[in-house]
Amino acid sequence: MFYEPGKTPHNLPFDPFKACVVPRPIGWISTTSPLPPTTRDTPYPPPPPPPPQHNLAPYSQFANLTFDPPYVMFAANQKADGSRKDTVRNAEATGKFVVNMATHALRAAVNASAQQLPYGADEFAAAGLAKAFSRCLPGDGDGGNPVPVVRDSPVRLECVHHATWRLPGNPPLGSADVVVGRVVGVYIADWAIDPASGRLDLARVRPIARCGYYDYAVVNDTFEMIIPGLDEATLAGLEGSRARVEKLGLGSKL
Structure with a gap:
């Protein structure tokens, strides 16, 4: 078969393009809303600010870009109402986000965190996930609104926002924000590193990947080719x- 997207029909029940670029790693992105700004009109002492709103969502349009220094990217399609995803709004407003590795053991929570909840709803709570917090992002260590992270995720990448590009698309979901971040901190659980080789043991970690439609894959085995x-x-x-x-x-x- 051959078809031209947007011009000729593929005559299949699901868009085959969804399964043509697979498996796709999942960037499980956590963010925090910005703290409210202070102004000259702010009374002294200032009232306690409202607590920041924490957000968590998986993105299968995700990849690393380079390694020295490391950069990652994710693409977030807009919502059905035409608004931008909460993750993008928070990453741009605070200048930071964290990528948590999605694993087979956490697959139910990954799926639960993909729900379309109202802005400000805490997906950590909705998915029953325990939180930890970022360690080296702007504001960390001085009460400056750290980014929540999935405590039980074995790999976490702390990122500062580098740039966002807007890709136009067909309504309601086609337009997407491509977000690039520079990785400034990497957490790896001790148990996830093979003591013999000193490598991240993917067969032990068992990350999951998107395979199009509603299908996923899990890394159970690897092989090497030099x-x-x-x-x-x-x-x-x-x-x-x-x-x-x-x-x-x-x-x-x-």
Whole structure:
């Protein structure tokens, strides 16, 4: 079969494009609403601010972009009413967000956090998830509105907002915000690292991925292939090894 999206019909019950780019990792994004601004008219002492509103949602249009320094991106389609997703609003307003790894053990909570709840509703509570908080984002450590994180997620990426691009699309859901963040902090649970190899043990962590429609996959096994004939600089890049790059004296060449 062949069809041109938006021009010719595919004549299938579901859009096949949804299953053509798979499996897609899931960025389980947590954010916080901004604290209210203070002004000259704010009485002294100022009244206690309302508590920030915490948000959590999964995005399967998610990927890492580069590694030195690391950047990630996620794309959030707008809501059915044409408004932007809460995640995007919060990330832009506060300049920060956290990516929590979605795993098979947490799959029910991932699904529950995808509900379309009103702005300000706490998906952590709706999904029955315990919270921890970010450790190195702007405002952390001084009472400056840290970002909530999924306490039981074995991998978390703390990100500062870098940029947002708006992709126009057909109403009501087609338009999307592409959000890019720079990773400034990485948490990995000790049990998720294989002590023999020193690598993140994906078979132990069992991350889940989106496969189109309502289907998901889980990583239960991995295999290794090393591209033949690669130079040391490229191998260092594939490993994401800054130490190896510096040892080879290649820092200025990458």
